[in-house]
Amino acid sequence: MSKTPSLDVSPADPMNDPAALVGVIEQIFDSVLITTTDLELPGPAIVYANSAFCAKTGYSAAELIGQTPRILQGSGTDQAVLERLKHNLLNGEFFEGCTVNYRKNGEPYMVRWNIRPYFSEQQNRSYYISVQREVTREVALEQTHQRVVESVVEGIIAVDPSGHVTLVNPAGQTILGKPDQAAWIGESWQVLFGSLSSDDVTDLVQPITRVLQTGATLTGHRSQIKRPDGSLLDIEMSVTPLQLSPDSELGCVIILRDNTDQRRFEKRLWNAANRDALTQAYSRRFGDEIIAREIQRAEADQTPLALVYFDIDYFKSVNDTHGHDAGDYVLKTLVATVTDRLRQTDYLIRWGGEEFVVILPATTGEMAMTVAEAIRLRVASTELDHGLGHVEISAGVAQYQLHEGFRAWFRRADEALYEAKGAGRNQVHSA
Numbered sequence: 334m335s336k337t338p339s340l341d342v343s344p345a346d347p348m349n350d351p352a353a354l355v356g357v358i359e360q361i362f363d364s365v366l367i368t369t370t371d372l373e374l375p376g377p378a379i380v381y382a383n384s385a386f387c388a389k390t391g392y393s394a395a396e397l398i399g400q401t402p403r404i405l406q407g408s409g410t411d412q413a414v415l416e417r418l419k420h421n422l423l424n425g426e427f428f429e430g431c432t433v434n435y436r437k438n439g440e441p442y443m444v445r446w447n448i449r450p451y452f453s454e455q456q457n458r459s460y461y462i463s464v465q466r467e468v469t470r471e472v473a474l475e476q477t478h479q480r481v482v483e484s485v486v487e488g489i490i491a492v493d494p495s496g497h498v499t500l501v502n503p504a505g506q507t508i509l510g511k512p513d514q515a516a517w518i519g520e521s522w523q524v525l526f527g528s529l530s531s532d533d534v535t536d537l538v539q540p541i542t543r544v545l546q547t548g549a550t551l552t553g554h555r556s557q558i559k560r561p562d563g564s565l566l567d568i569e570m571s572v573t574p575l576q577l578s579p580d581s582e583l584g585c586v587i588i589l590r591d592n593t594d595q596r597r598f599e600k601r602l603w604n605a606a607n608r609d610a611l612t613q614a615y616s617r618r619f620g621d622e623i624i625a626r627e628i629q630r631a632e633a634d635q636t637p638l639a640l641v642y643f644d645i646d647y648f649k650s651v652n653d654t655h656g657h658d659a660g661d662y663v664l665k666t667l668v669a670t671v672t673d674r675l676r677q678t679d680y681l682i683r684w685g686g687e688e689f690v691v692i693l694p695a696t697t698g699e700m701a702m703t704v705a706e707a708i709r710l711r712v713a714s715t716e717l718d719h720g721l722g723h724v725e726i727s728a729g730v731a732q733y734q735l736h737e738g739f740r741a742w743f744r745r746a747d748e749a750l751y752e753a754k755g756a757g758r759n760q761v762h763s764a
């Protein structure tokens with residue numbers, strides 16, 4: 334029986350081959366520096382610097398050997414980090430930190446580095462082995478991100494896949510009315526809305542929950558919230574899901590935009606375009622739009638629609654006796670008084686001068702008579718300031734007849750008003 338010949342070539346073990354290890358250290362991208370362990374001035378001496386270190390700092394190996402690593406330090410070097418470094422090394426502990434170093438040409442760069450004490454048994458000598466990586470771009474990027482997050486006017490909230498808050502920027506804190514980020518970090522995201530009313534919470538929590546469940550992005554969700562100090566805020570919310578890996582749970586980034594000023598501005602613009610500047614009743618121009626729309630709806634749905642056309646009795650004498658400003662005050666008060674009596678769905682239009690039209694959707698002529706009569710009584714019983722006493726109105730009421738069109742409808746109401754005036758004023762007539 335023949336014996337299998339044994340191979341006497343043992344597999345190579347690079348870890349036992351100093352030349353191979355030096356080759357690795359010379360080849361890696363990170364800088365490696367080995368120094369003596371003398372911490373007293375002038376400090377440890379460099380005994381080895383790899384090619385990456387030389388390339389990064391601009392020094393040759395010959396220039397570095399025997400020097401102290403302090404030649405890398407400068408005005409921007411963080412002394413607190415160096416103190417920690419010294420403390421750790423004196424205690425024989427591992428150190429890791431980040432600071433500014435300087436190249437041979439004086440150019441600063443950010444470095445993240447670690448140092449481990451190493452004791453060589455064979456040579457009975459100890460070293461500090463330091464591995465360094467330039468992080469200038471990463472730090473700059475991180476600082477830029479942080480500045481952006483801190484300076485944007487939108488509130489930014491980050492929620493990790495376990496549902497915990499990891500970031501609330503200053504705008505987010507202001508919008509949610511709680512200027513203390515620390516109170517939220519690490520908390521479950523629902524806590525963010527804990528100080529809002531339950532309706533507001535539902536309006537915000539439900540859409541966020543949906544994003545976390547479905548992964549579908551939400552944009553432009555509008556909501557009005559009441560902050561802890563009672564102030565109302567119009568906000569617009571967008572929620573973008575975040576997934577770290579295909580099978581992980583979803584986190585998200587919530588963006589809150591405070592639209593209060595914009596909405597206020599839009600409302601002011603809208604009012605300027607559609608309301609009468611003196612009384613804030615709807616303008617005649619917008620009134621035409623309302624009437625056309627309501628006629629169309631009444632014709633389509635076959636629902637009743639009524640109109641009250643009224644004007645102030647003897648208004649000329651208010652102006653003549655008390656002046657134009659007093660007349661303006663009477664008109665404003667009248668509009669406030671009548672508006673107060675109307676439903677949200679009714680429209681009060683300043684038709685011109687001291688004439689007004691009220692459009693009452695889903696209202697019969699009979700019901701409109703009751704409304705007009707109530708308005709008449711309320712106006713007559715409203716005591717005006719500045720010793721003006723009270724004013725009275727006369728009104729004509731007409732229900733829309735299908736397909737008659739606005740002109741005919743309005744003419745009937747006008748005739749009813751004329752009758753009311755002729756019959757002695759301070760009364761309501763029906764067409």
Ligand SMILES: Nc1nc2c(ncn2[C@@H]2O[C@H](COP(=O)(O)OP(=O)(O)OP(=O)(O)O)[C@@H](O)[C@H]2O)c(=O)[nH]1
Nearest residue numbers: 644645646647648649650652657658660661686687
């Ligand atoms: N102060 C003020 N007066 C206005 C305004 N628009 C119209 N008027 C005045 O309203 C008055 C309307 O007078 P008339 O049309 O004679 O009607 P009246 O005095 O109310 O008489 P009757 O309607 O017949 O009871 C005029 O004096 C107008 O100058 C306004 O915006 N401000």
